[in-house]
Amino acid sequence: MDHPKLFPVLGVIGLSLFFAGCVNLGRVNDYAANAAGSIGQFEELGYSFNKACQEKCQMEQLEKQQLLTKGCDCQTEKEADSVTLVIYHALKGYFEGLTKLSGNELTNYQFNALTNGLTAGNFGLVNINQAQVNACTKVSNILTQAITNGYRRKKLTTYIGEANESVKILLDALKSNLVTNLTRRLETQRQRTQSYYFDLSKDKAISPYEKKKVIEEYNGLMAGIDVKKRQIAVFGKGIESIGAGHQELYDARSQLKTKEIKELLTRYGSEIQDTVDEFNKLKNEN
Secondary structure, three states: OOOHHHHHHHHHHHHHHHHHHHHEEEEEEEHHHHHHHHHHHHHHHOOOOOHHHHHHHHHHHHHHOOOOOOOOOHHHHHHHHHHHHHHHHHHHHHHHHHHHHHOOHHHHOOOOOOOOOOOEOOOOOOOEEEEHHHHHHHHHHHHHHHHHOOHHHHHHHHHHHHHHHHHHHHHHHHHHHHHHHHHHHHHHOOOOOOOOHHHHHHHOOOOOHHHHHHHHHHHHHHHHHHHHHHHHHHHHHHHHHHHHHHHHHOOOOOOOOHHHHHHHHHHHHHHHHHHHHHHHHHHHOO
């Protein structure tokens, strides 16, 4: 016998489960959007291997008190920036795609497929291995396939599952290139700047007024270097939170509607947003 009174109750339960699912997928969307925004701050760093080379070259001219007739040779550094940019674009594309997919908007996403592939080799302080090359290619292919095949939310677990290992490799590569290698260049610059200006300040031939200007210039340069180092460090913290959050997504990809993953993604989304806010504050100090 039918029980008409049960239908409204079942309907309420069904709607409750539906909206709970939407809320949790909303947390996936929030996490992905924060991750895409955090990675996007790569373009706001205002520092690169090429710029580090140019500044080193300028300091050498000051030390030698002569101009370079052929300019600065920074070709290797430009190549290091180029390969780092490819990694960045792959990751940015992936997390923007994840944002659209979790919001059921992927078919409207215009992804510019990577025109410059990654090549294994040494580029100054940046070393690209074959695993990173393969990871970059795979992430690009996954996103291209997701768009062309009309992925919807039901394919979210596939998207995350196929990409996780490659995303992890690329996040580690981006962090290593920037946080480790670029910070090392900044530290070398700091030491060289300090040595040059200390010697200059002890020069008895300069007047008290000139010495004052030297000190002011030195303090400004050192403050700028410090802000750059802090920005890169904060960017690295963001990458760590993004990676940890994506691993949680991967581990729970078949249970994205559970309360636990909702809480985890809320925490990682908040951590990522904190690094974005901290980075923006540092921009005002630069």
